[in-house]
Amino acid sequence: MKELLQVNGLVKAFGQAQAVKGISFHIQEGRCTALLGPNGAGKTTTIRMLTGLLKPTAGSIQFHGLRAGEDRRSLLGYLPQSPAFHNWMSGMEYVVYAGRLCGLSPAEAKQRAKELLERVGLAEAAKRRIGGYSGGMKQRLGLAQALVHRPKLLVMDEPVSALDPIGRREVLGLLKELKSETTVLFSTHVLHDAEELCDDVIIIRSGQVALQGALPQIRSEHRRPIIELKLEEHAPSLEWAAGFEQRTSADERLSATIEEIERQGTMLRLTVKDMDKARQALTEELAKEKVRFSRLEAGYSSLEDLFMKVVGE
């Protein structure tokens, strides 16, 4: 697999505050990568530095396969969070205009614009003024104009965050098709979107990379066995739960198998080291104490748990 983009020690300071504190990552050709993080983590700042809209305070951004003297921007397609067009233009005019600015010939630009508008489902509205487009239509037009010159890397900033559920579905569907054709990097604060679309994730937190890698790999590396236990509203059972939580940290046999206990109301959530031993110990305990539970479930932690853990710290 070929490397397309290499980012090294990227820093951006606004006055005293550092929005991005030394981010390094690389993107492989043909992969779809999500820049994942909570609001204010520095996702947008990072993306704007990649597109050249913002000058990095320090660090380097390297594109492989860039000929000497070639503009980095000619390999990039960029879709901002809420793209602003000229409202007095029609959708068709705008995509042709974008194509011409990327160096396509008039005929080529027109041809591409037609194809892309068809592709993003705006063929009907192509001749209408952009001023009358809905949010979802503008986002799809944004995709069309970003793709007009067949960029090597499509960069998107929160492509679906500002959309209603229908617009979201439309755009996510399009992205699923597109990712097989080009390399994609997008930022999001919604884990679900990243899981649905991406091969790789880069989780960033307060301007730093907290975790990065291929999604299946991260999933298997950070997957922990857990047991969830739901109790009935029954005083002795609840008392047992409180006692069990305390005993776990003191008792050597229990703390060897159970790593962590979280108790929320009638829910107990056990992160365990050895599933078999923990299951054994717990069921014995439940039978002995006659605990009234309504549900007992053994499974694995989800990516969401990992995300919350990484981001929440």
Place this chain on the structure above:
Amino acid sequence: MSAVKLMTLVRKEWLEQLRSFKLIWIPLVFALLGIMQPLTNYYMPVIIEKAGNMPEGAVIEMPVPSGAEVLAGTLSQFGMIGLLILALAFMGAVSGDRNSGAASLVLVKPVSFLSFILSKWLGMMTLLWGALLIGYAASWYYTWLLFETVDFAPFLLSYVLYGLWFTFILTAVLLFSTLLRSAAGAAFSALGLALLLTALSGIAPKYMGWSPSSLTGFAYEAVQGGFDASASFGWSIGVTILLIAAGIAGSSALLRRQPALD
């Protein structure tokens, strides 16, 4: 910088001017201003008579202005109202696109910053020189109808000199519109600069001969035929052209330093 991309950007500016009707109403206003001056000059005695607040038996004697004087009057009308209208029409040239985010969509494409600024400037220039020509020619025609012919050469020379002064101020509008977020701030900074330079030229004409604002004086002289190319004429033209080039380069540098505001 590629000429094809620059032309694409300029064509977009023209289309915008057309769709926002600037391409129509600005030349119209200039034509109106141009026609008004000879008309009011011609009918002034009648207007004053009909105004009716003259004492009984007063005899109004007004010297009939020469054609050149009428045209000079037209230019000074353009210099006030025309300049105000142009500055207001273009005050958001860069800041508008930057504030809305439309500029960032263009500037992530392989387009040079200078092309972006130059396209705005060329868009302004075609409208400015066109509107000024239409207005001034209309005034010339009506002056010929109502007063006398003014030779073509002085007419043309005064047009070019006045146009150069306008070019200077509109370049300042462009620069301030790149520097400031506020469109109104850009218009008033540029108009303030125009006022300041004009006032300084009025107070100390001897020392301000090099200033772009003295071009207006040269234009009045040129149309009235009493023009002799003094040393300061060359200076003011040179300085003006230099400042215009510096304004464009400065705007481009400002844009490069911070392509997007949001």
